[in-house]
Amino acid sequence: MHMLNLGILAHVDAGKTSLTERLLHTVGVIDEIGSVDDGNTQTDSLALERRRGITIKSAVVSFAIDDVAVNLIDTPGHPDFIAEVERVLSVLDGAVLVVSAVEGVQAQTRVLMRTLQRLRIPTLVFVNKIDRAGARYDGVLEGISTRLTPAIVPMGVVVEPGARDAHFTLFDDARLQAPLLDLLAEHDDDLLAAYVEGRVSCERLRAALARQTGEALVHPVFFGSAMTGAGITELISGIKELLPPAEDDIDGPVSGTVFKVERGPAGEKIAYARMFSGTLRTRDRLTFRDGEEGKVTAISVFAQGAAVREGAVAAGRIGKLWGLGDIRIGDTIGVPRKSRADGHGADAHYFSPPTLETVVAPCRTADKGALHLALTQLAEQDPLINLRQDEVRKEISVSLYGEVQKEVIQATLADEFGIDVMFRETTPLCIERPAGTGTAVEFNKKDPNPFLATVGLRIDPAPVDSGVEFRLEVELGAMPYAFFKAVEDTVKETLEQGIHGWRVTDCTVTMTHSGYSPRQSHAHQGFDKSMSSTGADFRGLTPLVLMSALREAGSQVYEPMHRFRLETPADTLAAVLPVLAKQRAVPQTTEMRGASCVLEGVVPVAQVHELEQQLPGLTRGEGELECAFDHYAPVVRGAVPDRPRTDLNPLDRKEYLLNVTRRVGG
Missing domain, CATH: 3.40.50.300 (P-loop containing nucleotide triphosphate hydrolases)
Known part of the structure; x- marks a missing residue:
């Protein structure tokens, strides 16, 4: 079949x-x-x-x-x-x-x-x-x-x-x-x-x-x-x-993609996986993301409207898998498979990211710990809500696509976890892009560097929507690969918060200098980490170097913009246009269709909700507004928006080193 x-x-x-x-x-x-x-x-x-x-x-x-x-x-x-x-x-x-x-x-x-x-x-x-x-x-x-x-x-x-x-x-x-x-x-x-x-x-x-x-x-x-x-x-x-049937290789190596994760009645994690190659069986051990391992304890496949227990799931089928406690949405099972999206992996994004953010707070102070656990479980099912914990303000933020999603999160927390929450005002999620090129370097065993590592980085602007790319201008064999990996991972983590606190994207980060202290030990004793470089040295130093390079390059904050299409009775246009202007909407085309007028243009995401609320009264309830994310535009009016930091703040060297090492270099 x-x-x-x-x-x-x-x-x-x-x-x-x-x-x-x-x-x-x-x-x-x-x-x-x-x-x-x-x-x-x-x-x-x-x-x-x-x-x-x-x-x-x-x-x-x-x-x-x-x-x-x-x-x-x-x-x-x-x-x-x-x-x-x-x-x-x-x-x-x-x-x-x-x-x-x-x-x-x-x-x-x-x-x-x-x-x-x-x-x-x-x-x-x-x-x-x-x-x-x-x-x-x-x-x-x-x-x-x-x-x-x-x-x-x-x-x-x-x-x-x-x-x-x-x-x-x-x-x-x-x-x-x-x-x-x-x-x-x-x-x-x-x-x-x-x-x-x-x-x-x-x-x-x-x-x-x-x-x-x-x-x-x-x-x-x-x-x-x-x-x-x-x-x-x-x-x-x-x-x-x-429609063509699945073209999958049952006899090939095991390969599949997890596209959904849910919790069962007892709180157990259940992964939905589409198999592209091979056959996955109960009790098979799997290695996935970053070396995590798990053993499949049970499998269900779909047949005639229901999920039925089977001992295996073969290529072409969708299976529900139990036993993989650390599995996440987007994880590859077995051999990686390229996605359809321009050759990127299974984590490629086909739609725009969330463009709104809000703070979630429990109505009862005693629910703070339970709220974090509950939101963590919701993030397993929807990673793009992107939990953000602010340890200084003791606040949790989530990313959103719109106000309905906020209502659903609120109802889910109440129904499934018994936690009543309230939300702060929804605000737009901006991004930062480098304005130019910046470089920085700190050398091993030279003040003011307290880490046993040499890291030099250059940050350059890259084309729009290219994301973040990490490159090497040093020999890969110049030091252990784990140290290079520590720098790359820390670069991507650090760029989640730029000069103004927003995620930095569309840039290339190049490692220009590297160096380390080889493994050393005292006589008759074991490894001495006070004289030898570890991954922690590179993870500790990289944010300081990267933020210095970004500060030299400068960064521009961009706000999300929606493309809108508004169809409204022509005789209401005189009332609608001033409101569009007030909400910073810019009509780009206008077309008359009988008694109606169709306007298309762009509007800041921050203004969409208010515009949606005002239009029914302005158009006798006949106006139809469609909006969808289109692009990011530079913030050119008013003060540049800043986002509170939730990291150790590598922009403030003294504060950062106190937090990371409990000592101040230089």
């Missing part, structure tokens, strides 16, 4: 979870269709998901389509939980992108489609809700073509859109031939030649469609309704015939 790991993705409220329920019912896995409103769906298992009627965590269910076993992964649609989608993308063989026939292409739809195309994940488009009032056929197709991709193939037509009995009828081969030929011939010279010579059969066209869909060159579009079942049978056939 072939395996297919299929993701269901969409903008919030487009009907992903309802579609999952309908698919499971149609293939016979469930007898009754659950409702998001009633909170009894298969994939929204969390109490909070059932109460709010939204998907917060990804969930896996399975079903069979003839000889194809499908692991279907339902993902959150709300942009505040985009990190959950990100982790799923690395394990997919194909995807169904759901679009509402009423609302059409929305902000999150575009973000998802761009990422699916960049990762070359084969994708079908399913236009849902054709039975709802206001459902459109031609308008939605035009929106998909202009705002997502022109490489689409409508597979049929909707009869009576907007009516309860609306249904989807597939085109026959004659109707499909002309649009298929035009689109498929762009990527297939042999097909074009065969067409010119008059020898293109329907079978050849269908085969070319399946091949190019599998290569993510074209995207078939189906229409239907998850509520009435219209178009679902046709979509199921499309999934089987057009």
